[in-house]
Amino acid sequence: MAASLIDGKVIAADLRARVAVEVARMKRDHGLTPGLAVVLIGNDPASEVYVRNKHKQTQAAGMASFEHMLPADVAQADVLALIAELNANPAVHGILVQLPLPKGLDTEAVIAAIDPAKDVDGLHPHNAGRLAGGLPALSPCTPLGCIILTKSVHASLEGMDAIVIGRSNLVGRPLVQLLLNENATVTIAHSRSRDLPDLCRRADLVYAAVGRAEMVRGDWLKPGATVIDVGITRVPAAEGKTRLIGDVAFNEAMQVAGAVTPVPGGVGQMTVACLLVNTLRAACAIRGLPAPGV
Numbered sequence: 001m002a003a004s005l006i007d008g009k010v011i012a013a014d015l016r017a018r019v020a021v022e023v024a025r026m027k028r029d030h031g032l033t034p035g036l037a038v039v040l041i042g043n044d045p046a047s048e049v050y051v052r053n054k055h056k057q058t059q060a061a062g063m064a065s066f067e068h069m070l071p072a073d074v075a076q077a078d079v080l081a082l083i084a085e086l087n088a089n090p091a092v093h094g095i096l097v098q099l100p101l102p103k104g105l106d107t108e109a110v111i112a113a114i115d116p117a118k119d120v121d122g123l124h125p126h127n128a129g130r131l132a133g134g135l136p137a138l139s140p141c142t143p144l145g146c147i148i149l150t151k152s153v154h155a156s157l158e159g160m161d162a163i164v165i166g167r168s169n170l171v172g173r174p175l176v177q178l179l180l181n182e183n184a185t186v187t188i189a190h191s192r193s194r195d196l197p198d199l200c201r202r203a204d205l206v207y208a209a210v211g212r213a214e215m216v217r218g219d220w221l222k223p224g225a226t227v228i229d230v231g232i233t234r235v236p237a238a239e240g241k242t243r244l245i246g247d248v249a250f251n252e253a254m255q256v257a258g259a260v261t262p263v264p265g266g267v268g269q270m271t272v273a274c275l276l277v278n279t280l281r282a283a284c285a286i287r288g289l290p291a292p293g294v
């Protein structure tokens with residue numbers, strides 16, 4: 001039987017609509033317009049897609065969107081000065097520095113310079129540490145989106161066997177922590193893992209966050225498994241265009257799995273929607289208002 005498709009477009013649109021309602025309420029009751037600042041340094045193709053979608057959707061949700069484009073050869077001190085300015089700007093409640101940074105910049109120092117209260121990417125050691133400690137924190141948007149997509153299939157993840165393939169600070173590691181918080185049993189796989197197909201076949205929940213097009217094959221999957229495809233690889237397509245391919249061989253997975261997210265139209269949609277949620281949450285916390293109901 002063919003798997004069902006997990007429609008990230010629909011689930012993300014629903015989340016964004018709920019954010020928009022809350023933003024309207026914040027404006028009306030508290031004169032508060034949540035603001036998000038995105039810093040893009042140089043030109044990374046994945047980041048450009050993200051920045052474009054984010055800008056449109058931030059504004060559609062009624063939030064303020066600030067963009068800062070810096071050249072790839074910008075000095076570290078200038079990046080830190082911009083972050084200090086955004087930290088101090090009361091109209092900015094969320095700061096996101098697009099990764100990866102161009103060579104020559106110190107990623108850790110840049111992230112550490114962000115006010116943890118405005119760290120809507122959840123990458124500052126303060127937030128990453130709190131997440132790892134099971135404490136409330138701003139958490140990375142893509143892993144949050146993965147959990148919401150999974151919960152659209154399974155109301156509870158308790159006791160389920162999950163595998164996270166990839167251990168980056170942006171996706172794999174925080175996703176592992178969120179799955180632990182949901183009481184799943186988590187296997188963390190990476191480039192040194194042995195027998196990845198076998199590890200994968202044991203999992204009820206498969207998260208592929210590697211960046212290798214169609215690496216996960218249909219015969220790696222337990223029948224009925226839920227498959228969340230985070231990977232995005234841009235490849236040439238007809239007429240000089242490009243298209244996006246996930247880490248999972250989608251057609252094969254649809255033959256074996258229970259539910260699968262498409263690329264595009266899956267996790268990527270949720271990443272942007274969760275960024276809006278985090279910005280709203282950050283704005284409320286900074287203003288001393290109760291956490292929003294989304």
Ligand SMILES: NC(=O)C1=CN([C@@H]2O[C@H](COP(=O)(O)OP(=O)(O)OC[C@H]3O[C@@H](n4cnc5c(N)ncnc54)[C@H](OP(=O)(O)O)[C@@H]3O)[C@@H](O)[C@H]2O)C=CC1
Pocket residue numbers: 046142165166167168169170171172189190191192193196209210211212230231232233267268269271
């Ligand atoms: N949809 C979305 O919203 C988003 C999508 N992405 C996409 O997700 C993918 C992963 O992103 P990100 O985590 O930042 O990438 P990184 O390159 O930082 O991490 C990739 C991870 O995959 C592991 N890996 C590499 N090769 C293999 C292999 N052959 N077998 C098993 N594991 C392997 C690496 O292992 P090791 O640690 O040993 O090197 C590493 O942990 C990319 O395609 C990216 O574009 C990213 C963010 C958001």
Ligand SMILES: Nc1nc(=O)c2c([nH]1)NC[C@@H]1CN(c3ccc(C(=O)N[C@@H](CCC(=O)O)C(=O)O)cc3)C=[N+]21
Pocket residue numbers: 046047049050053096097098099100121141142170232244263264265266267268269271272
């Ligand atoms: N600090 C930081 N945080 C990030 O979260 C971050 C980052 N840097 N650098 C780059 C990656 C990549 N990423 C994407 C998010 C959404 C889409 C997205 O909107 N995808 C849509 C549309 C794709 C399209 O049609 O072009 C989809 O998959 O349906 C893509 C890619 C966030 N990242």
